[in-house]
Amino acid sequence: MGLFSLFRRKTFSHGIHPPVNKSQTAHIPIRRLPFPDRLVLPLGQHFGAPSEAIVHKGQEVVRGQPIAEAKGDMSVPIHAPASGIVKGIELVLTSRGFKEPAIIIEPYKASTQEVLWSEYPSSDHMDREQLLQAIKNTGLVGLGGAAFPAHFKKNVSFEKKVDTLVVNGSECEPFLTCDHRMMLEHPTCLIKGIRYAMKVTDTHKAIIGIEDNKMDAVRLLQNHLKDCDDISVQAVETKYPQGSEKMLIKSLLNREVPAGGLPADVGVIVNNVHTLTTLGKLLPTGEGLTERVITISGPAVKRPGNYWVPIGTTIGFIIDQVGHDGNIHEFIMGGPMMGPAVSSLDTPITKGCSGLLVLNEPLINEESKKIWPCIKCGRCLQACPMHLNPSQLGLLAAAAEYEEMAENYNLRHCFECGCCSYVCPSNIPLVQYFRIAKAINREKAA
Amino acid sequence: MPAFDVTHIIIAVAFMLAMGLILSTLLAVANRKLWVYEDPRIDEVEEMLPNTNCGACGSAGCRVFAEALIAGELVPSNCTVIPASGTDEIAEYLGVDAGDVVKRVARLACAGGTHVARSYAHYQGMESCRAAALIAGGPKGCSWGCIGLEDCARVCDQGAISMNEYKLPVVDASKCTACDDCVDVCPKDLFSLQPVTHQLWVACKNLEHGETALADCDVACDACERCVADSPDGLISMQNNLAVINYDNNQFASRLATERCPTGAIVWLDKEIHLKGKNARRIVRQEALPVRQI
Numbered sequence: 001m002g003l004f005s006l007f008r009r010k011t012f013s014h015g016i017h018p019p020v021n022k023s024q025t026a027h028i029p030i031r032r033l034p035f036p037d038r039l040v041l042p043l044g045q046h047f048g049a050p051s052e053a054i055v056h057k058g059q060e061v062v063r064g065q066p067i068a069e070a071k072g073d074m075s076v077p078i079h080a081p082a083s084g085i086v087k088g089i090e091l092v093l094t095s096r097g098f099k100e101p102a103i104i105i106e107p108y109k110a111s112t113q114e115v116l117w118s119e120y121p122s123s124d125h126m127d128r129e130q131l132l133q134a135i136k137n138t139g140l141v142g143l144g145g146a147a148f149p150a151h152f153k154k155n156v157s158f159e160k161k162v163d164t165l166v167v168n169g170s171e172c173e174p175f176l177t178c179d180h181r182m183m184l185e186h187p188t189c190l191i192k193g194i195r196y197a198m199k200v201t202d203t204h205k206a207i208i209g210i211e212d213n214k215m216d217a218v219r220l221l222q223n224h225l226k227d228c229d230d231i232s233v234q235a236v237e238t239k240y241p242q243g244s245e246k247m248l249i250k251s252l253l254n255r256e257v258p259a260g261g262l263p264a265d266v267g268v269i270v271n272n273v274h275t276l277t278t279l280g281k282l283l284p285t286g287e288g289l290t291e292r293v294i295t296i297s298g299p300a301v302k303r304p305g306n307y308w309v310p311i312g313t314t315i316g317f318i319i320d321q322v323g324h325d326g327n328i329h330e331f332i333m334g335g336p337m338m339g340p341a342v343s344s345l346d347t348p349i350t351k352g353c354s355g356l357l358v359l360n361e362p363l364i365n366e367e368s369k370k371i372w373p374c375i376k377c378g379r380c381l382q383a384c385p386m387h388l389n390p391s392q393l394g395l396l397a398a399a400a401e402y403e404e405m406a407e408n409y410n411l412r413h414c415f416e417c418g419c420c421s422y423v424c425p426s427n428i429p430l431v432q433y434f435r436i437a438k439a440i441n442r443e444k445a446a
Numbered sequence: 447m448p449a450f451d452v453t454h455i456i457i458a459v460a461f462m463l464a465m466g467l468i469l470s471t472l473l474a475v476a477n478r479k480l481w482v483y484e485d486p487r488i489d490e491v492e493e494m495l496p497n498t499n500c501g502a503c504g505s506a507g508c509r510v511f512a513e514a515l516i517a518g519e520l521v522p523s524n525c526t527v528i529p530a531s532g533t534d535e536i537a538e539y540l541g542v543d544a545g546d547v548v549k550r551v552a553r554l555a556c557a558g559g560t561h562v563a564r565s566y567a568h569y570q571g572m573e574s575c576r577a578a579a580l581i582a583g584g585p586k587g588c589s590w591g592c593i594g595l596e597d598c599a600r601v602c603d604q605g606a607i608s609m610n611e612y613k614l615p616v617v618d619a620s621k622c623t624a625c626d627d628c629v630d631v632c633p634k635d636l637f638s639l640q641p642v643t644h645q646l647w648v649a650c651k652n653l654e655h656g657e658t659a660l661a662d663c664d665v666a667c668d669a670c671e672r673c674v675a676d677s678p679d680g681l682i683s684m685q686n687n688l689a690v691i692n693y694d695n696n697q698f699a700s701r702l703a704t705e706r707c708p709t710g711a712i713v714w715l716d717k718e719i720h721l722k723g724k725n726a727r728r729i730v731r732q733e734a735l736p737v738r739q740i
Contacts, residue, residue, distance in 0.1 A: 091654055093566075097583030099590075099653070343567040343582035345738075369570075429572050436576045439633070 009212065011237035012250040014385045016419045018174050018240055018337065020213060025297050026177045028305040030185055033321055035082045035107040039312035041067070042094045042102040045350035046141040047148045048074030053103055057088040064115035064288055066139075067103055076139045076149045079288030081310035082107035083116065093344050095333045095353070102348070105312070119286035128158070131200050131283075138282045139289040139351075144168060144179075144243070144272030145334055147352030150279065154200045156262070157269035165198055165206040166252060166263075169273040170236060172211060172243040173335025176355045178293040181306045182277045183210070183217040187224045190273055193280030194231060201269050206231045208273070209252045213238040240337060241417040245270035247385055259413055274354070294353060300328045300360030309349050315356055316345030325360055332357040337418045372426035380420035380430060386413050390420035390430045397433035402440050411437060487540065488512050494536050496527045498604065500623035502550070521545025527623045548641040550624040551718060552606075552617050555636050556592040557649040557711070559612025560734035562664040563591055568737055579633035585737075587662035590651040592636055598628040612734070619718040642718070646681075646699040648689045649720065650711040655687040660709070664729060667711035677703040682712075 044050035051068035061067055061080040068078040084107035091099040119137050126134065136151040167190075171179040183190060194206050210218050212235040221233045236242055236251045246257045248270060255266040263270050274293065282289065291311060297304040302323030309318065315331055332339040333353050349356070380390035388410055396405045405411040411434060420430040491512040498508070503524040505511040514520040515536065522536040523545035537544035569578050569585040575597040578584040584593040594613030606621035607628060615628075619642070629637045636651060648667060652659045655669035669687035678698040682689050689712055691699070701714045701721070710726030 090658070093583065093587075093589055095582055097579065097581070097589070099583075341567075341571075341581050343569075343585050344587070345566070347582070429577075432572050432577050432580075435580050436574070439576065439580060 009237040010209075010234060010251045011239060012242070012247040012385060014383055014387065014419070015239045015241060015247070016383050016422055017238075018422060020238070021174045021297070022177050022180070022213070024304045025175075025295055025306060026180055026214075028181075030178075030181050030293055030306045030308060032113075032308040033310070033313065033318065035111050035310060036313050036317035037106065038087070038314065038317075039081055039084075039105040039107060039310060040092050040102050040314055040346070040348035041078055041081070041105065041312040042092065042100055042348065042350060043068055043078070043089075044096075044100050045078070045094070045147060045311075045352065046076055047146060048072070048076075048152070050100070051075055051078050053089055053101075055086045055103065057086055059086045060084075061086060061105065062116040063111065063113075064117040064290055066117075066288060067105075070136060074149055074152050076136060076141055076151075077288065078103070078311075079117075079139055079290050080105060081290040081312055083111040084108050093347060094350065095340050095342050095347055097340075102312075115285070115287045115290065118288075128200055128202070131196065134283060134286070135196075135200065135279065138279070138287065140275065140279055140282065141289075141351050142272055143274040143278060143292055143351065143354065145338070145352050145354055147350070150271075150275060153269065153271075154197060157201045157264045160262075160264035161267070162201055162203055162264050162269045163205065163267045164253065164269075165194065165201060165203045166245070166248060166268055166270045167194060167206060167208040167273055167276060168243055168245065168248055168270050169208055169210040169214070169217065170243040170248055171214070172238075172240045173337055173339075173355070174240075175297045175357055176295045176335050177297075178295045178306050178354055179273045180214050180217055182274050182293060183214070184220060186277050186281065187221055189280035190221075190277040191224060191228075191231070191280070192284070193276030193278070196279055196283055197269075197271055197276055198230075203269070204230055207252050208233045209236050209242075209248050210234070211236055211238040211242055240419065241385055244385065244415060244417060259410065289351065292349075292351065292353075294349060295355040296322050296358070297355065298332075298358035298360070300324050300358040311351055312348050314346050314348050315342065318349070318356060319345070319358065324358060327360045328358055329361055330359040332359070337422070338416060369427070371428055374426055374428060377425060379423045379425065383419040383423045385417060385419060386410075386415065388414055390414075390434075393437075394420075394428055394430045394433055397430075397437050402437045402444075405434075405437050406441050411441070414438075485516050487516055490539065491515055491536060494528075494532060494539070495525060496532075498527060498623060500527060500604065500625045502526055502624040515540060515542075518542070521547065523547040526550055529620075548643050549619075550639045550641050551619045551622045552624060552628050552637050553640045553647065553718075554592065554615055554617070555638065555647075555649060555651050556590075556614070556634075557665045557713075557720070558586070558588055558591040558663045559610070559614045560594070561612050561731045562729055562735070563588055564662055564735050565737045569593075569595075576631075576633050587738075588652050588659075588666065590634060590636075590653065591663060592634065597631045597633070598637065601627045601631045603627065611732075617718065642715075644691075644693050644696055644699075645715045646691055646696075646703060646712065647715050647720075648691060648712050651688065653686045653688055659687070664727065665709050665711055668709060670708060672706040672708070673703045673712045676706055 049071045052071045053068045055067045062083045065080045066077045067080045070077050084105045087104040087106050092102040140150040142148040218235050225231050249268050291308050331342045393409050414434050418431045495508040503511050522533045524547050526549040533544045564587045565585045566587050567585040575593040575595045578593050583589045598615050599607040604621045606618045607615045610616050624639045650667040652666040659666040659668045674682045681695045704712050704714050704723035707723045710722035713720040
């Protein structure tokens with residue numbers, strides 16, 4: 001270490017370098033989408049127990065009003081993204097793959113963007129418990145994709161006595177630039193959010209980790225933080241999956257999260273910049289989470305960019321607004337590496353959705369769809385950031401040895417980043433195999 | 447090099463002979479002492495069994511089943527794979543009662559082929575229902591329905607499942623051994639093992655009602671409750687917008703319950719052939735429904 005580490009870029013071992021494709025949207029300021037005719041708000045859009053609806057059919061709601069309340073500790077309320085009439089609670093298809101109950105709101109034609117309902121605004125005098133409750137009341141979840149309730153994560157981290165807050169601004173997924181724009185346009189909100197998070201988790205040190213292809217954001221934040229010595233900004237290597245919390249902790253702090261453990265086990269809490277910026281925006285006014293920024297990008301989009309989108313907007317409406325070239329082939333919710341393809345235009349944008357990728361031509365041709373036998377080249381082993389053996393796991397999956405995969409090959413530590421499928425020269429859909437194996441093991445355990 | 451000595455050869459041959467003699471005597475004694483009586487009927491009965499080793503009877507294989515038959519633990523009709531004549535043959539040979547265990551078959555609780563169930567997207571990924579189910583639940587509008595990518599047909603060792611022209615699996619009841627493989631593999635849990643005497647059957651799992659259900663599929667159960675009204679109390683009930691048959695009261699089941707069903711979601715099975723009621727909408731469309739366009 002020592003002198004050597006001065007020349008080494010902060011990074012983790014393994015991983016891949018896919019084309020980033022961020023130039024389409026990275027320079028465009030965040031714009032705003034109008035309210036759609038129909039908002040679809042699934043009750044289970046976060047990790048944990050689904051919320052419980054507290055509105056009924058025909059009820060009038062105003063923008064920001066809670067329409068569903070948290071059910072238990074690991075749950076959050078949902079707020080009306082626009083003023084309008086509740087049309088009912090129906091089963092809708094979500095990106096999770098099954099129909100689940102959702103509150104349908106029909107916004108008024110002239111619904112205002114002003115938030116008309118809010119809790120008591122939080123103040124600096126609030127103690128930890130009150131602040132935690134205030135965070136829960138905002139309905140905030142991890143906006144990076146996992147949609148883990150924000151208050152719950154902070155509480156667990158506090159109980160485990162973490163010492164460092166890692167702010168995840170790496171945004172390693174290709175195409176996505178919403179976190180990048182957030183850092184550029186709302187740095188004060190971000191810093192405010194970091195202060196709240198540090199207070200709640202009782203940490204005295206925060207590091208913002210940003211991939212080195214976003215140096216403008218690094219410099220801007222460094223400028224803003226000139227006088228603070230407890231918050232630092234650190235550039236990390238542009239590499240996928242740098243934005244995975246375990247990888248980022250390794251890069252920034254050189255700490256390794258034990259297998260099956262949480263970041264809190266090594267004294268770290270990781271929060272996404274979008275989450276903390278939103279926290280810094282919502283808490284001072286006591287508002288609920290009603291909208292988020294998503295990146296709408298891809299070759300088929302006429303006006304790509306980052307947009308403030310009311311939660312619950314369907315992708316059919318979004319694509320009408322941003323325009324398309326008439327040759328849409330595929331929609332992907334989130335980034336291309338981990339985002340699921342959607343099967344219906346009625347699929348709503350949920351709290352955990354960070355992007356909408358619209359592809360216009362089959363980027364996979366017939367030839368490359370063919371799966372060849374594993375040639376045991378070992379590239380997947382060099383790519384796997386969790387240091388698993390995807391090659392052997394793939395062979396076991398082909399033989400349907402799902403229990404063996406779980407017991408002896410650590411299948412559950414795979415977080416489905418897709419690096420193995422990306423590098424496989426034989427086109428073996430490894431990560432798809434692993435997802436099937438995990439689904440079957442889950443079913444067996446149930 | 448030592449000179450050629452014939453005694454070496456004689457000693458070796460004599461030694462081998464003596465050892466052979468001793469070991470064979472040992473074996474002969476062991477055979478006598480350790481001999482276990484095995485009923486010769488086991489082999490005979492095993493011959494009469496199908497030897498698919500499917501496990502549907504609950505035994506580990508056909509020979510184990512044959513042993514259980516002779517021990518009187520099971521009855522010939524526990525084997526649901528052989529036809530009734532075969533069961534009778536074994537019963538006659540063993541001089542026991544054939545028993546009245548009813549043959550069970552795998553049944554699909556979906557009738558939404560491509561000609562009646564609408565897809566919202568083209569699926570292009572891995573050719574597997576499991577993989578498709580993990581991506582937004584598959585391309586179909588009905589998120590409970592059959593995906594039609596043949597996972598069940600592939601997993602069936604008996605070749606009992608084939609796909610029809612509407613991409614729906616069809617179970618050949620004569621080949622089905624009720625082994626449970628298709629039940630396990632289906633990501634939508636559409637297969638279940640049913641005794642053939644359960645003739646009233648709801649071929650749908652859609653939990654929506656009315657127009658919403660029908661928007662996705664022409665043959666969905668739209669929860670109109672006509673079958674509930676037309677059947678004896680306690681036979682059919684509506685649970686989460688789906689007709690559910692209580693097979694404890696199977697003896698009261700009749701075709702009457704299917705007659706007024708507007709979609710034909712509840713059917714009467716005759717030799718596993720779906721017979722819809724008189725008022726079920728006629729499906730004349732043969733070709734697949736187009737995928738919903740943007």
